[in-house]
Amino acid sequence: MDTPQKSITQIGTPISKSKFEDSPLFNYINSLSPIRPVKSIPIPHHFSSLNFTSPPSVFTSPHLTSSHKESRFFKTHNSSSDPTNPVEESTSNEEVAAAEAGDASIGEEASIEMELPQIIKYDRDDPVAASPCGRETVDLSLVPYSPPRGENGSSEDASGMELQKMYDENVQGKNETPDWESLISDASELLIFGSPNDSEAFRCLMMQRASTSGVEIPKMQPGSKNEPESSDAIPCEAVSFLHRGIRRRCLDFEMPGNKQTSSESNTSACGSSSRCVLPSIGLHLNAILMSSKDSCSGNIQVGLQGSSSTLQESLVIQTENETPEDADQDVPVEPAMEELHLSSPKKKRLKLEAGEGESCKRCNCKKSKCLKLYCECFAAGVYCIEPCSCIDCFNKPIHEDTVLATRKQIESRNPLAFAPKVIRSSDSVIETGDDASKTPASARHKRGCNCKKSNCLKKYCECFQGGVGCSINCRCEGCKNAFGRKDGSSTVDMEAEQEEENETSEKSKTAKTQQNTEVLMRKEESSVLPTTPMSMYRQQLVQLPFSSSKNMMPPPQSLLGGGSSSSGIFNSQYLRKQDISLIQSRTKKSFETVTEDGVAEMPEILSHSSIDKIKAVSPNGKRVSPPHLDSSSPGSILGRRSGGRKLILNSIPSFPSLTPQH
DNA sequence: GAGTTTGAAACT
DNA sequence: CAGTTTCAAACTC
Structure with missing residues (x-):
């Protein structure tokens, strides 16, 4: 089998990147964004190589599932992003092929793998990604390890194609500029697919759409692991993991062989000023999410529950908020490899500063060697990076084995140790039996x-x-x-x-x-x-600007859903004051939409389990659905939305909450 | 920046 | 499972 490196190389083919950059879509995006893409950034490649790898089950945690979605999303995004490029599909295929190659090698190698690569890959394609800020998007990819996929990665292909189609629908069908919002929304929906077989779920979704648009949907290949069976059994956690995964950045769990990649990825991935932004794809975390805390740190930030939202947020931010400043600040600095790539002290400093906010904090462990949950990085499933002030740190790619072993040990003791600490209401309700009605919080x-x-x-x-x-x-x-x-x-x-x-x-x-x-x-x-989730979301958005201050609001992770400790990573990093207004407006828009639809269009951002809750508590009282409807039950969602987007739910069985109560 | 407080994690 | 210790983040000065 190919060595990871090889795969990486394959995947990360510069060619693809060039293609994207050269593509009309890319140009279009560039024209829209003040930010100039940085072509030199190779990062994405790494991830690319990793893309599609199905994470082994090293991390048994539920999070894994989420990664899938995210990655898909990203990928999709890519595909979709190139509306004008008819060749896109072919490109996608190429990528897929590359990914597959990488996949195979990677998959075998490490069970730990993460989907990060996918995300990254995504970035690469993503126009936004071109800029450092764009990398933030990648963070999303941090997504938890996704379930193992078929070697051929057919599912990915399918999804990619589907995405493309979606894109076509949006763009071509509507003519003109792509409906990013719609895409995002769709993407988020995709993310929703908690099942490992997102593809399947996704496919269903696509089918639906296709029926409407007449688009043909590619079939999934039999070989993929994501086959249907799993789709049914998607654990709620998976969903949350999505969030988490998003948060996690920099987890480079690279396998020894992949190290090279990781470093690269780190650099590029992290591009964001804060770690948060940077994807730390973590190793562990990925498992998922992240905690939230992480907002930045959060490398992991992505909380399961909120994963989709997080993604959306991230996406939104990226898409809309890319600013020169961001680019500037978000110099990619991936944790582990940051140092390697920091070109100048100044850059470094910028990065640190930018990341200094709460979101990007790193650990300061002195005795735990960053191998215990005391360590935020470790807890979040990410490797410690430059900003960390830890001593005798073992939470580095170099000590991957140790990290993994330790992680396993901890998980054996407590399977949920690395799960997001914050669970969406729906989850919590299920798991804890908490009465949603009594607990306003999302x-x-x-x-x-x-x-x-x-x-x-x-x-x-x-x-x-x-x-x-x-x-x-x-x-x-x-x-x-x-x-x-x-x-x-x-x-x-x-x-x-x-x-x-x-x-x-x-x-x-x-x-x-x-x-x-x-x-x-x-x-x-x-x-x-x-206290509806929405409000929370809003709150966060509003407050984000202040988040940098010490006592500020809790990490956005909460929004994410959790990033829990790990997840906590909200996107504050992404949000800059100047961008806030945009976001707010966007958020507002989303909400408005909701109003119009009467809930149907719930903000994708909030999508996930939280949705149910949100509705239940909705201030406008429009949709006061029974608390438990929920979240757990896919059907319910479907019922809500006539649109079909919620099909996702179908794929998601009402599963027991991921996080077991202790 | 150093010292204190706090509560989670780890240990017994 | 409860009590204690260890640890590092959060906080205070």
Whole structure:
């Protein structure tokens, strides 16, 4: 079998890149974006090589599934991105072939593999990707390890073709500029396919679409592992993982053979200023998501639940927010390899600064060797990178074996150890049995916190940190979580606010005041917008700008769904103040859409399990669906949406929550 | 930047 | 499972 390297080489063929760049689509995009693509960035190749590899099941965690979707999405995106290029399909095929080659080799090699490559690949094609910022997109790819795929990667092909078709539908059918939103939305839908067989699910979706448009949908090849069976059994976690995967960046779990790739990938992938942005595809994480925390760090950020949303967000951001500044700041710096690629101290500094925000923080481990969950990087499933201040760090590609072994060990102890800490409400409901009606928050911490002194008002509290309310699973004392108290009081409880204020006045400490202020701000936001996921999302968006400050809001991960610790990675990195307005408007738009549709068009961003919940809590009261409808039940979603996009749900069986309650 | 606080993770 | 210790992030000064 080919060595990983070889595959990499194959995959990363510069040729393809050139093609893309030369393609009309690419040009078109360039014309739209102020950012100038950086052709020199090879990164994508890495991932490309990895693309389609089906992650072995090293990581047994559910996250794996998500990667699939994401990767597909990306890939799709690529394909779709080239509307004008009739050859696109052929290109896709080529890529696929390359990917396949890589796949085979990789798959065998490491069970750990990640789909990252796919993502990356995606980037490469993505016009946006050209710029460093574009790389952020790649982050999405960080997606968790996806389930193993057929060697031939036929499924990918199929999906790619399908995507292409989708694109055609959007672009050609409508003439003119591609309907990116639509594409994204579709993509998100795709992501939704939690089943390992996304392809299958995707296919269904496509079929639907095809029936409408008359497009022919390629058939999946029998050899692929993603065959139907899995589609049915898609675990919810898979979905979440998507989110998570997104977050995770830099996980380069490269196999020894792939190292080269990883380094490259890292560099390019990370392009974003913050790690967050950078995809750390992590090793572990990928497993998925990320935690959220990660927003940046989050390398992993992607939370399962929110994966799709995250993706969308990322996509949106990338698509719309690429700015020169971003390009500038987002110099790709992938964790592990960052150093290698930093061309100048200045760049480095920029990167660090950019990443300095919460989102991009890295670990500072001194005794754990970054091989324990104490280490945020490790917990997130990513390798430590330059920004880390850790000592005796073993969480590096060089020690891959050790990392994997340790990871396995930890997972053996607690299978969910690397799962996103924050679970979407739907999941949590299922898993924890939490009553959605009582918990406004869109998500919950999988295990719940155990705060004694922080009143769940500080980041010491994982729930708070994750931007979610406390639940019955929490054993906290004096819970005043602004996102939702354990007792079920509203997230943005005014009471809590007052209490906090009182406390603040009493102490009248500047620091404290600051903190409270922050809390209040959040509350304010929430007050205005009831604690629906949407509101949360919005909140985050609004607050993101501040996220850089210390006490700021919890990592966006929450939005993501979790990135949990790992996932936490929200996209704050992506969001820059200047971009916020755009995002907001976009978000608004999405919401508006929802209104119009009456929910049907729920923001794709929120798609996922959260959707259900969102609707349930919807402020406008338009869709108050039964709490459990949910999420778990695919059918329900379908029912909601006549559009068919939700077909995805079909593929997703109502599965038990991924995260087991402890 | 150093020291303290906090709560999760790890250990017993 | 509960109690204790270890650890690193969060926070304070």
